[in-house]
Amino acid sequence: MDGFSVARVVVEYKGAYKVKNMSGEWMAKITGKQMFNALSREDYPAVGDWVAISETDKERAVIHRALPRRTMIKRKYSGRNETQIIATNIDVAFVVESVDRDYNLNRFERYFCIASDGGIKPAILLNKIDLISKEELDFKLAQIKNRFSNIDFIPTSIITNEGLDELKTYMAKGKTYCFLGSSGVGKSSLINKLLGKNIIRTENIGLRTNRGKHVTTSREMYFLENGSIVIDNPGMREVGITDASVGIDNLFDEITLLAKKCKYVDCTHIQEPGCEVLVALESGKLDENKYLNYLNLKKEAEHFEMTKLEKREKDRQFGKFIKKAKKQLKKCGY
Numbered sequence: 001m002d003g004f005s006v007a008r009v010v011v012e013y014k015g016a017y018k019v020k021n022m023s024g025e026w027m028a029k030i031t032g033k034q035m036f037n038a039l040s041r042e043d044y045p046a047v048g049d050w051v052a053i054s055e056t057d058k059e060r061a062v063i064h065r066a067l068p069r070r071t072m073i074k075r076k077y078s079g080r081n082e083t084q085i086i087a088t089n090i091d092v093a094f095v096v097e098s099v100d101r102d103y104n105l106n107r108f109e110r111y112f113c114i115a116s117d118g119g120i121k122p123a124i125l126l127n128k129i130d131l132i133s134k135e136e137l138d139f140k141l142a143q144i145k146n147r148f149s150n151i152d153f154i155p156t157s158i159i160t161n162e163g164l165d166e167l168k169t170y171m172a173k174g175k176t177y178c179f180l181g182s183s184g185v186g187k188s189s190l191i192n193k194l195l196g197k198n199i200i201r202t203e204n205i206g207l208r209t210n211r212g213k214h215v216t217t218s219r220e221m222y223f224l225e226n227g228s229i230v231i232d233n234p235g236m237r238e239v240g241i242t243d244a245s246v247g248i249d250n251l252f253d254e255i256t257l258l259a260k261k262c263k264y265v266d267c268t269h270i271q272e273p274g275c276e277v278l279v280a281l282e283s284g285k286l287d288e289n290k291y292l293n294y295l296n297l298k299k300e301a302e303h304f305e306m307t308k309l310e311k312r313e314k315d316r317q318f319g320k321f322i323k324k325a326k327k328q329l330k331k332c333g334y
């Protein structure tokens with residue numbers, strides 16, 4: 001890619017991107033050719049991508065192509081069987097939940113799945129701990145430790161500043177961190193704290209006019225003084241699983257290991273005799289909620305995969321039909 005410079009995508013707007021490198025910042029668009037060649041949403045640049053650009057002037061640039069992605073986080077577009085890239089080249093995904101009304105262990109697991117599937121290490125930020133008693137917090141932390149024994153977690157509060165120093169030390173120079181979670185859990189508030197000033201707009205949930213309204217509307221990258229890089233995201237209502245079977249197997253390694261010892265290779269771990277997963281479940285060694293969530297996520301991933309195959313087959317059939325129709329037309333002298 002001689003003659004181009006390399007920059008990183010720091011914000012994604014509708015149809016345009018802000019890109020940045022050591023020598024400047026530009027508003028950039030992709031080339032028409034690139035748009036033409038894009039087969040799906042995954043082929044478009046995303047926040048976190050390294051891209052080859054050429055400068056049009058001091059403010060504008062053209063993106064010629066994205067460099068291969070090291071890691072990426074994606075989910076299923078709600079309602080559609082399509083994949084949405086959330087961000088790329090991430091080292092750690094902070095999954096943020098607030099202790100009040102958002103706390104949900106299954107949801108944590110869902111996020112871990114999409115992170116793990118994209119090669120990203122997940123970690124937990126349990127926010128707004130100022131809203132509950134010490135006993136209640138200890139109970140929740142014990143639950144988290146028990147269910148996710150090998151995932152790092154930091155309890156935080158922007159009111160008491162608890163956990164913020166720990167969070168800062170956790171973040172290393174040159175690494176990229178992505179903040180994920182429902183709307184209103186405090187992702188932007190935490191990033192403001194890390195930045196040391198209120199750069200991002202945040203809003204009290206009580207003031208949000210309709211339920212579930214998002215305050216942050218675009219993905220944006222910020223640079224901390226200690227050299228680490230963070231990406232703020234709009235809150236997500238649904239975290240649909242795509243073809244994330246690798247992520248599921250990684251995340252539920254306890255179940256994956258047991259499954260290797262099942263009597264049948266294609267064991268579904270639901271009713272088969274000689275199923276080691278069921279044995280562990282009955283003896284109480286395997287957490288029941290974890291088991292149920294595993295089956296749930298697995299089913300979702302398989303459904304996505306199947307729908308994708310069906311769609312591909314339909315496209316293939318349609319392609320054949322067009323070809324045949326063209327031949328017919330030719331025969332008839334058109």
Ligand SMILES: Nc1nc2c(ncn2[C@@H]2O[C@H](COP(=O)(O)OP(=O)(O)OP(=O)(O)O)[C@@H](O)[C@H]2O)c(=O)[nH]1
Nearest residue numbers: 128157158184186187188189202203204215216235
């Ligand atoms: N009590 C308490 N409130 C907090 C804490 N962190 C954030 N909040 C409040 O929660 C509300 C929502 O915070 P935001 O940072 O806008 O939440 P968000 O996750 O960025 O939301 P979206 O941008 O919609 O995804 C604001 O009123 C914050 O002041 C906390 O640690 N304790």
Ligand SMILES: [Mg+2]
Nearest residue numbers: 187188215216
């Ligand atoms: Mg926000």
Ligand SMILES: [Zn+2]
Nearest residue numbers: 262267269275
């Ligand atoms: Zn089994």
